[in-house]
Structures are given as C-alpha cells and as structure tokens.
Amino acid sequence: MTVKQLSMPELVASCGVLGIGNVGLWREPVQTYGLEATAKIVRDAGLTVTTLCRGGFFTAIDPRERSQALDDNRRAIDEAATLGTDTLVLVSGGLPAGSKDLHGARERIADALGELAPYAERRGVRLAIEPLHPMYASDRCVVSTLKQALDLAERFPAHQVGVTVDTYHIWWDDDAPAQIARAGAGGRIHTFQLADWTTPLPEGVLNGRGQIGDGAIDMREWQGHVEAAGYTGAIEVELFNDGLWARDGREVLAETAARFVEHTA
Amino acid sequence: MTVKQLSMPELVASCGVLGIGNVGLWREPVQTYGLEATAKIVRDAGLTVTTLCRGGFFTAIDPRERSQALDDNRRAIDEAATLGTDTLVLVSGGLPAGSKDLHGARERIADALGELAPYAERRGVRLAIEPLHPMYASDRCVVSTLKQALDLAERFPAHQVGVTVDTYHIWWDDDAPAQIARAGAGGRIHTFQLADWTTPLPEGVLNGRGQIGDGAIDMREWQGHVEAAGYTGAIEVELFNDGLWARDGREVLAETAARFVEHTA
Numbered sequence: 001m002t003v004k005q006l007s008m009p010e011l012v013a014s015c016g017v018l019g020i021g022n023v024g025l026w027r028e029p030v031q032t033y034g035l036e037a038t039a040k041i042v043r044d045a046g047l048t049v050t051t052l053c054r055g056g057f058f059t060a061i062d063p064r065e066r067s068q069a070l071d072d073n074r075r076a077i078d079e080a081a082t083l084g085t086d087t088l089v090l091v092s093g094g095l096p097a098g099s100k101d102l103h104g105a106r107e108r109i110a111d112a113l114g115e116l117a118p119y120a121e122r123r124g125v126r127l128a129i130e131p132l133h134p135m136y137a138s139d140r141c142v143v144s145t146l147k148q149a150l151d152l153a154e155r156f157p158a159h160q161v162g163v164t165v166d167t168y169h170i171w172w173d174d175d176a177p178a179q180i181a182r183a184g185a186g187g188r189i190h191t192f193q194l195a196d197w198t199t200p201l202p203e204g205v206l207n208g209r210g211q212i213g214d215g216a217i218d219m220r221e222w223q224g225h226v227e228a229a230g231y232t233g234a235i236e237v238e239l240f241n242d243g244l245w246a247r248d249g250r251e252v253l254a255e256t257a258a259r260f261v262e263h264t265a
Numbered sequence: 266m267t268v269k270q271l272s273m274p275e276l277v278a279s280c281g282v283l284g285i286g287n288v289g290l291w292r293e294p295v296q297t298y299g300l301e302a303t304a305k306i307v308r309d310a311g312l313t314v315t316t317l318c319r320g321g322f323f324t325a326i327d328p329r330e331r332s333q334a335l336d337d338n339r340r341a342i343d344e345a346a347t348l349g350t351d352t353l354v355l356v357s358g359g360l361p362a363g364s365k366d367l368h369g370a371r372e373r374i375a376d377a378l379g380e381l382a383p384y385a386e387r388r389g390v391r392l393a394i395e396p397l398h399p400m401y402a403s404d405r406c407v408v409s410t411l412k413q414a415l416d417l418a419e420r421f422p423a424h425q426v427g428v429t430v431d432t433y434h435i436w437w438d439d440d441a442p443a444q445i446a447r448a449g450a451g452g453r454i455h456t457f458q459l460a461d462w463t464t465p466l467p468e469g470v471l472n473g474r475g476q477i478g479d480g481a482i483d484m485r486e487w488q489g490h491v492e493a494a495g496y497t498g499a500i501e502v503e504l505f506n507d508g509l510w511a512r513d514g515r516e517v518l519a520e521t522a523a524r525f526v527e528h529t530a
Binding site: 095099100101102103133134135137138139144148171172173174175197199200201202203204205215216217218221 | 360364365366367368398399400402403404409410412413436437438439462464465466467468469470480481482483486
C-alpha cells in the first residue's frame, strides 16, 4: 500500500531492482491483478509475502452483516494461503451505527476469532490482531492498545492468534514496551510494521502516515523492543500518505528503502 | 470556549437566562474583556468560575523558552485567583521540534510542576493536569492517559496537583475507569468535562469535538464513574467545534444546556 500507484508487475520489478526480498500485500491490489497471477509473479520473482492485509471488521450486531463478515474473512484466509504467507492482519472494526458500547464490540471480535482461528490454522495461516491508534476507535477499530489486542489474542493458542505491532498506532503508549515483551514471551508478535507520526493530521486522519524519519517516532527504539522480545521476522513499512501516492512509485520505494536503512539498526 | 462567539457580557447574560450558575473560562476571552472587568461581571451576576483554562506547555528544552513558560503560568495562576476559581487546567505541551523523547518531555513537566505547585497553593489555586487524546501526543500534550497524568500528579500533594477528566480524551481507554477511581480516592479529580466524539475528524483534529449526544460517548457512564469516585463538583461542557462557533452563540448555549440535561443523570 505504500506504493499502491505501482501495478503488481511494477512492484515486483522494483523490489528486484532494490534487492528487496519481502513484500506485504493488501487484498485489493491482489484482486485487481488476480490472486493466482499474483501468487505466481511473486513466487517466480523469489519474493516472500510477509503478510496479507487485511481481514477483520467483526463488530456488526446484525446477524446477516456478521455472517457476511465471517465469509469474507474465510476468503481472506484462503487468499493468504494461496499467496504463501502465514499471516493475515486483522483490523477489528469500529462501533456499529448508533452504538456506544466498546466493550460489547470487543466481545464480538472474540466470538469471531473463535469461529475463524481453527479455520485459519487448517490453512496454515495465523491471525494478527492490529491495535489501531485510539483516534480510530469509533469508526475503524475498537482495539486501541497492544494490551487490548493481547487480551483478545491470549484466549486462543499463539499459533492461531497473535498481534501486529505497528509503530504508528502505539508510539504514544508508555505501556506498549511491556506489552511487546508480553507478546514476545507468548510467541505472539506475528508482524512488525513501521510508519512515522507527522502532523498536522489530514481530514479523516487516514492518509497522513509519515515517511520513516520524517516524524516523532524513534524507529530504532521500537525495533529494539520487538527484537528484545525475540522477534526475528521481517519488518514491514506501511505508509498511507496522499503525498507519497502522488509521486512516482519507484522513486518512493527507493526512498523508503533508503530511509529504512538509515533509521533501523 | 463552547460559545466563544459570545462577548463576556453576552455570555453572562445568557447564563442568567438559562439558569446556569457555573462557568469555565479561557484566558484569551478573559484578557480580551479584561481580567478585573471579567472578575467583576461574573461576581455581580452570581456566577461561579469553575476553572480557568489553561496553563501548561512545559516541555521546552531551551532555558529561555522554559523560563518564559513558567512566568506565563504564574500569571495564569494569578488570573485564576483573581477570577475566584480554585482550579487552573494544564495542557502539558508536545515534543520540542526535532525531539522524539516522550519520556524526557514528561519529566520536564514534573520539574515545572515542582516550581509552580507551591506558588499556586499560596494563591489558593490547584493545578489540574489534563491528559489529551493520544492524537495530540506529538504537537500538543505528551500526557495521553489518566494514568500518566496521575503518575505525575501523585508526586505532589493532592491540594496542589490533580487531574482533569475529559470524556473526549479518555473515552476509548478501558483503563480510564480504574484511573478515575484512583484519582477520586486520592482527592485528585479537580474537574470533569464533557465533549462527544464524532467523525470524520477535521484537518488538524482540533475543532471537531461533538455536541453532547451526537457521538460515540455514553456521558452517563462516565458521570457514573466520576461520581462513584466521590466527585461532587461542577460538570463542564467544553466543545471546540467550527460548526457550533458559526452559529448564534445564545442558541448554541441553550442547545448545549438542553443536551446536558438529556444526556446526564
């Protein structure tokens, strides 16, 4: 998504030029290029798919909506398996229209995980609950902290459900380092993502994630926390940024790779 | 600030018409009308000033900026005393330009409180640290949770330093009810403010606080928490909202009073 202006073949070619061996994919561009075609082009290029984003949106009360969400998540799990990744990132969903019940919404997430986690395990896919910044709590994700995500994940085995650690969402939280340690001890850090925090935030606060190094987050510090907790997996960079999307995608990918080298250990 | 389009005499008159006996004031409108004049007009009308907003912005590293901030806060304390309120609300400040050190910034707040709290006590004024929503952590307030605010406040006596509980900033936090209980047990809930959470957030995320009842927050639930913790003081409504500011201030004040009655116990 950082370079969503690139087509799938352009992305794969650019990764090759830059020596990038891992890529995290989103469902929409995969569907645009075709699931089987994407699986083939990344496999032929020797690229490893780190994660698929995203499943989730589990908070509907209406039974029909809820059933549709579960069906869609089973498809997402199947897609992850086809792409050869072992991790599906979950964005849990916000409050249903008119509801003020955060606790109830979080319980419905647990119910959905109970239905999906065994299905995912049979396909070799782990679910990774992503806490989103509290500014998304009403309309996008009622799971706002790593602690809440782990409280949900720990109801299930670690090989079924873990968490996504994304600097953009947790950097402000002085409890997050302890929760990273908790997640690591339980084998539940299923992916680690970087984005920087820059202000002013844009209207809607969706597409203002900063390029690595441009903002308030010390990337090495968070990398240190996850590595001290035992994480040895890939590190993803996930930027939603209208300014970056308006530029040449190859140039943005090269810049992002350079920033990654500059700001990580 | 909810009706900043009203002049001080218009505000006082509108409170009289609506039977509102308490008002929270901000420094800028007080300075516009004049400090002594404001103290007189509210006193003559029988209005109680609940709090003065705001002091703070303690996070500068530069010694000159830091000294200026402390001087300005001493003036704010003096103004609170002149207005007859016992509470000055503090917004702590964001990260200095180029800094990524949230912990250091929070320690500089503690240093500033150490200098200001005895001065405030001599003037009969309590300082009330307000945790702001984590979306303000970089540019406005590095104190993002009630827990962090209490960890700072508890370094000082409760009659010197407490906290501001504002629904807008804490509603997403499932640890906040426990922290309210902690604050109440220590006699540190120095004021309680209401605003609702509505989306989409506007650019810059400053002026999108929702009218009571328009958003995701259950006001009665939070009122229940602070009252169970022993809070018996006034309840303030503090809305920064471009839409409300564009309307007739008397009408907005009447609407706000009606919403308050509808959505609180």
